Amino acid sequence: MEKQYTMSVLTEDKAGLLNNLTIILTRRKINIDSLNVSTTEVKGISRFTIVVTTSKDKVDNCVKQFRKLIDVLGAFVYEEDEVYYQELALYKVPTSVFLNGNKIETLVRNNGARILVIEADHIIIEKTGHMEDTQDLYRKLEPLGLLEFVRSGRVAISKSKRKTEAYIKELEETRSNELSIKDY
Amino acid sequence: MNTSTLEVEEKPKTNAQRISGSEAVLRCLLEEGVDTIFGYPGGAIMPIYDELYKYMDKLNHILVRHEQGASHAAQGYARVTGKTGVCFATSGPGATNLITGIADAQIDSTPLVAITGQVASHLLGTDAFQETDVMGISMPVTKWNYQVTKAEEIPYAIARAFYIANSGRPGPVLIDITKDAQFSEFDFEYEKCTKIRSYHPFPVMESASVDAAAQLINEAKKPMLLVGHGVLISKAQSELLALAEKAGIPMASTLLGLSAVPNKHPQYVGMLGMHGNYAPNIKTNECDLLIAVGMRFDDRVTGDLNTYAKQAKVIHIEIDPAEVDKNVKSDVAIVCDAKAALIALEKKVEQNSHDEWLAEFRALDAIEFEKVGEADLHPTSGEVKMAEVIRIISEKTKGEAVIVTDVGQHQMIASRYYKFEDTRCNVTSGGLGTMGFALPAAMGAKLGRLDKQVIAVIGDGGFQMTIQELGTIFQSKIGVKVLILNNNFLGMVRQWQELFFDRRYSFTEMTNPDFQMISKGYGIPCNKVDKRAELETAIEVFLEHDGPYLLEVCVEKEGNVFPMIPTGESVSNIKLEA
Numbered sequence: 001m002e003k004q005y006t007m008s009v010l011t012e013d014k015a016g017l018l019n020n021l022t023i024i025l026t027r028r029k030i031n032i033d034s035l036n037v038s039t040t041e042v043k044g045i046s047r048f049t050i051v052v053t054t055s056k057d058k059v060d061n062c063v064k065q066f067r068k069l070i071d072v073l074g075a076f077v078y079e080e081d082e083v084y085y086q087e088l089a090l091y092k093v094p095t096s097v098f099l100n101g102n103k104i105e106t107l108v109r110n111n112g113a114r115i116l117v118i119e120a121d122h123i124i125i126e127k128t129g130h131m132e133d134t135q136d137l138y139r140k141l142e143p144l145g146l147l148e149f150v151r152s153g154r155v156a157i158s159k160s161k162r163k164t165e166a167y168i169k170e171l172e173e174t175r176s177n178e179l180s181i182k183d184y
Numbered sequence: 185m186n187t188s189t190l191e192v193e194e195k196p197k198t199n200a201q202r203i204s205g206s207e208a209v210l211r212c213l214l215e216e217g218v219d220t221i222f223g224y225p226g227g228a229i230m231p232i233y234d235e236l237y238k239y240m241d242k243l244n245h246i247l248v249r250h251e252q253g254a255s256h257a258a259q260g261y262a263r264v265t266g267k268t269g270v271c272f273a274t275s276g277p278g279a280t281n282l283i284t285g286i287a288d289a290q291i292d293s294t295p296l297v298a299i300t301g302q303v304a305s306h307l308l309g310t311d312a313f314q315e316t317d318v319m320g321i322s323m324p325v326t327k328w329n330y331q332v333t334k335a336e337e338i339p340y341a342i343a344r345a346f347y348i349a350n351s352g353r354p355g356p357v358l359i360d361i362t363k364d365a366q367f368s369e370f371d372f373e374y375e376k377c378t379k380i381r382s383y384h385p386f387p388v389m390e391s392a393s394v395d396a397a398a399q400l401i402n403e404a405k406k407p408m409l410l411v412g413h414g415v416l417i418s419k420a421q422s423e424l425l426a427l428a429e430k431a432g433i434p435m436a437s438t439l440l441g442l443s444a445v446p447n448k449h450p451q452y453v454g455m456l457g458m459h460g461n462y463a464p465n466i467k468t469n470e471c472d473l474l475i476a477v478g479m480r481f482d483d484r485v486t487g488d489l490n491t492y493a494k495q496a497k498v499i500h501i502e503i504d505p506a507e508v509d510k511n512v513k514s515d516v517a518i519v520c521d522a523k524a525a526l527i528a529l530e531k532k533v534e535q536n537s538h539d540e541w542l543a544e545f546r547a548l549d550a551i552e553f554e555k556v557g558e559a560d561l562h563p564t565s566g567e568v569k570m571a572e573v574i575r576i577i578s579e580k581t582k583g584e585a586v587i588v589t590d591v592g593q594h595q596m597i598a599s600r601y602y603k604f605e606d607t608r609c610n611v612t613s614g615g616l617g618t619m620g621f622a623l624p625a626a627m628g629a630k631l632g633r634l635d636k637q638v639i640a641v642i643g644d645g646g647f648q649m650t651i652q653e654l655g656t657i658f659q660s661k662i663g664v665k666v667l668i669l670n671n672n673f674l675g676m677v678r679q680w681q682e683l684f685f686d687r688r689y690s691f692t693e694m695t696n697p698d699f700q701m702i703s704k705g706y707g708i709p710c711n712k713v714d715k716r717a718e719l720e721t722a723i724e725v726f727l728e729h730d731g732p733y734l735l736e737v738c739v740e741k742e743g744n745v746f747p748m749i750p751t752g753e754s755v756s757n758i759k760l761e762a
Contacts, residue, residue, distance in 0.1 A: 011382070012382055016319065016323070019320065019323060020323055023323060023324045027324070061506070061510060064505055064506035064510075065506050067505070067506070068504070068506050070327070070328040070348055070380065070382060070383050071382050072382055073381070073382045168381070171381050171382070171384075172381045174384065
């Protein structure tokens with residue numbers, strides 16, 4: 001059965017790794033729903049957050065393949081209820097829609113969004129949330145003359161107690177490059 | 185993302201010497217114990233070749249005739265020695281020509297360091313002459329690759345390359361070095377790599393898994409050991425035998441695991457897989473316990489996964505965690521080096537014997553011999569058969585030669601009928617199935633084991649894919665024996681066309697050149713045989729000749745390899761005849 005999984009991959013901050021990771025997905029015909037790359041609280045360590053829709057077997061297999069990459073420090077897979085996650089959406093609407101009363105302002109406020117920029121001809125609205133939330137606002141703004149819309153990749157933090165820094169320290173201190181498979 | 189290069193640790197130089205990047209490459213290779221390099225020069229690697237002129241007394245460079253030959257030769261060298269094979273190529277087409285050998289090394293877990301020249305760093309990404317994105321091209325088929333753009337990165341990159349290539353599950357590494365990095369000078373110091381924080385090649389064995397595995401073995405009535413390439417890689421041949429003998433377990437080998445177990449061992453029951461032996465394939469679906477050691481349940485071994493060993497518990501001993509539960513779900517996985525696992529397991533298993541179970545294999549062996557083996561090995565009429573050629577070679581060499589096979593019918597026949605008695609003596613392209621592999625790989629194998637008779641067994645099709653390496657054999661006087669089993673067909677494809685495509689022999693019949701003239705052109709003594717009566721004498725001359733020799737045996741045109749498991753079918757459906 002296919003469902004959505006969030007993969008979190010901790011890597012050295014090295015060029016080319018994105019390609020390495022995506023090759024593993026593309027050769028298995030797994031489409032990326034969303035992708036985010038960011039620094040972490042540990043200097044020199046990056047985190048890739050990759051959301052895919054596939055089967056559990058396939059996602060587990062991909063995570064094992066990620067771990068085989070030399071510059072990958074750790075790779076983890078989460079189901080929806082195992083992570084806190086958010087996405088950011090930006091909506092560009094004509095400034096003129098604001099001139100027709102306060103209907104749109106109410107819409108922005110009631111949807112937990114905010115106005116980011118006001119220009120002479122357009123206004124940028126920002127909203128963070130799960131995809132359904134940002135999509136819901138999209139649907140509401142579209143009839144009002146939505147000019148442009150963009151949504152970020154998912155950023156996610158696991159509900160586990162593991163600390164990245166402690167995890168990296170453990171890797172560094174592991175004797176003779178030995179590591180128990182359980183540590184993953 | 186950071187696009188900078190390796191973070192070379194700044195530290196006071198103690199015994200540093202100022203040398204060029206090119207010289208540093210060679211010094212690094214010497215530090216890693218390299219003695220033989222296979223390569224082909226070109227514009228972007230000329231500075232390294234220029235330095236090599238100075239190091240000719242320390243580094244034996246073999247000039248191949250095509251870069252694919254370099255990567256296969258380095259594989260052959262690595263497979264027989266356990267050391268890391270090394271090859272050089274220039275940028276662009278030189279680098280891309282290495283790729284087949286690199287991909288082959290990746291899937292067959294062969295330690296390989298490929299060093300390629302690259303255009304100068306200021307030209308990167310400009311489509312300069314002979315520039316290709318070798319990093320992008322090689323990424324999916326290397327264990328690690330790295331582009332050096334500064335001479336200072338060379339020691340660190342090469343130290344990492346060797347560490348990564350030949351630790352954990354071995355594999356190929358590619359280091360691409362820009363021409364300016366080869367020219368520029370820096371203070372050279374070398375330190376071997378022993379640790380990378382993001383790379384853990386030696387997973388720690390869990391004692392609970394060993395206990396659980398030992399319990400399964402002790403309880404099993406019909407256990408079966410599957411011996412893979414990992415046994416050879418971890419040099420665990422004697423540990424495997426110790427376990428098998430103590431617990432009385434029959435041993436079957438994968439294609440790449442051949443020569444890990446002496447074939448005459450009373451518990452050895454043959455080769456697994458599509459063209460493997462009848463007994464181990466049938467018994468896979470009758471055993472109550474499979475103990476897979478250093479093998480990855482390739483589809484050529486398992487056939488239809490839905491019907492593969494469903495009745496059996498599975499113990500999987502494997503160093504690569506990504507292979508565990510990938511194809512076959514294990515009941516107990518011991519994720520670590522095979523040798524360590526086998527030592528630990530041997531201590532915990534009870535002395536046992538399974539004579540009745542073993543006898544069941546022997547009964548099936550007899551059926552296979554009656555239906556297939558007798559006619560294959562001892563024909564008395566008709567054209568010469570591949571199997572009788574291999575039988576005679578096996579007898580004459582007492583099973584102690586290094587057999588390097590290409591890909592096709594002859595590969596399966598050699599694997600089935602050569603009786604390996606010595607270890608690390610089977611070199612073949614298993615995972616990628618690369619035609620053209622054997623001739624260059626045999627050159628590398630011979631240079632790795634000068635003390636051994638090395639025989640390349642090749643079909644007429646595969647021979648012509650890298651036939652130019654006869655030039656390398658000629659120039660470098662490599663004493664490899666080349667056996668061509670010529671049926672004027674792409675035999676294996678033809679067999680499939682016969683069985684599954686209504687005998688529509690679409691583009692598999694070959695009009696071959698005069699291989700004898702070609703061999704003579706390269707100054708290699710040769711002979712051609714097409715009569716059974718002349719075969720044995722011809723093989724004796726072939727084996728006894730001091731130096732390279734080419735023997736062409738004309739074999740039956742439409743011979744088939746049986747047993748056979750049709751693609752995607754159950755191993756129980758192994759067929760002894762069409």
